[in-house]
Amino acid sequence: MSVRDREATAARLLRSSLDHSYEPAIDIDWDAPLAEDLWGIPQHRSSLYGTALWHDLTEEQRRTLTIHEVCAVARMGLWFEIILMQMLLRYAYDRDPRRPHIQYALTEIADECRHSIMFAKMTERYGVPDSAPRVRTHQLGRLFKTIGAGPAMFAGALIVEEILDQLQRESMRDETVQPLTRMVNQIHVTEEARHVRYAREELIRIMPKINRRQRAAARWSAARVAYVVARDLVHADVYASVGIDPAVGREAALANPHWQGTLRWSARKLVPFLREQGIIGGPAEILWQKAHLV
Numbered sequence: 001m002s003v004r005d006r007e008a009t010a011a012r013l014l015r016s017s018l019d020h021s022y023e024p025a026i027d028i029d030w031d032a033p034l035a036e037d038l039w040g041i042p043q044h045r046s047s048l049y050g051t052a053l054w055h056d057l058t059e060e061q062r063r064t065l066t067i068h069e070v071c072a073v074a075r076m077g078l079w080f081e082i083i084l085m086q087m088l089l090r091y092a093y094d095r096d097p098r099r100p101h102i103q104y105a106l107t108e109i110a111d112e113c114r115h116s117i118m119f120a121k122m123t124e125r126y127g128v129p130d131s132a133p134r135v136r137t138h139q140l141g142r143l144f145k146t147i148g149a150g151p152a153m154f155a156g157a158l159i160v161e162e163i164l165d166q167l168q169r170e171s172m173r174d175e176t177v178q179p180l181t182r183m184v185n186q187i188h189v190t191e192e193a194r195h196v197r198y199a200r201e202e203l204i205r206i207m208p209k210i211n212r213r214q215r216a217a218a219r220w221s222a223a224r225v226a227y228v229v230a231r232d233l234v235h236a237d238v239y240a241s242v243g244i245d246p247a248v249g250r251e252a253a254l255a256n257p258h259w260q261g262t263l264r265w266s267a268r269k270l271v272p273f274l275r276e277q278g279i280i281g282g283p284a285e286i287l288w289q290k291a292h293l294v
């Protein structure tokens, strides 16, 4: 990947934001009826797909589960967007706001703010309960959003953005998927492509300048984020929507080779890039393995 000058990249991203941005409150028809025979996500991306539990569900229950799953993944995205907004605000607080690079950071915060509302409204529209992160994840996020900076901030953003991008990009093109999901995904994929470019280039600029100790710290915090995101990508409560005990459903999903394959597939562009940058490697890689991302 070629890296431009920091300000030149930001100027280009700012122009693109003007040309291709959405206002979900207006651009999505929130009152459109939901389709009865369509899915929340492509069915082969369900966390239970291929398991005995999946086999025992009716077609309608399977569709219901995927509606809850798309909302759960969006909720994980929303959780991280709030963390990222806070990290980017602290980033901008310390820097010259006349620079395009900082104006783009502020633009990204505005994007994430609209995305979080969009994900919340989608969940509301589908009539799905809020699947807030587990207490430990919630508190880990509180720590990360308070102190996350530098390579850990940009790597963390990339982990969540690129995993969601893979899932959403496939789903937005799938005609078995609800139009609401597809439109939400199209908006998110379009705007996140710029965030990915911003974070990737910044990581390429930062990594050669940090010392060994800083790199080790960045590896551990990125691995921790990756582990939490992969393990909690689908909240256990989704299984209750089809009468499966949440603990039983979660255990089946984590042991499901098909779901493990989906996780690896979702990280297929992320992992080689982070490895090249030295963010994946060393003892922290064990967490990536346990998360089925490598």
Ligand SMILES: [Fe+2]
Pocket (backbone or CB within 6 Å): 081, 111, 112, 115, 116, 188, 192
């Ligand atoms: Fe977003």
Ligand SMILES: [Fe+2]
Pocket (backbone or CB within 6 Å): 112, 161, 192, 195
């Ligand atoms: Fe983003």
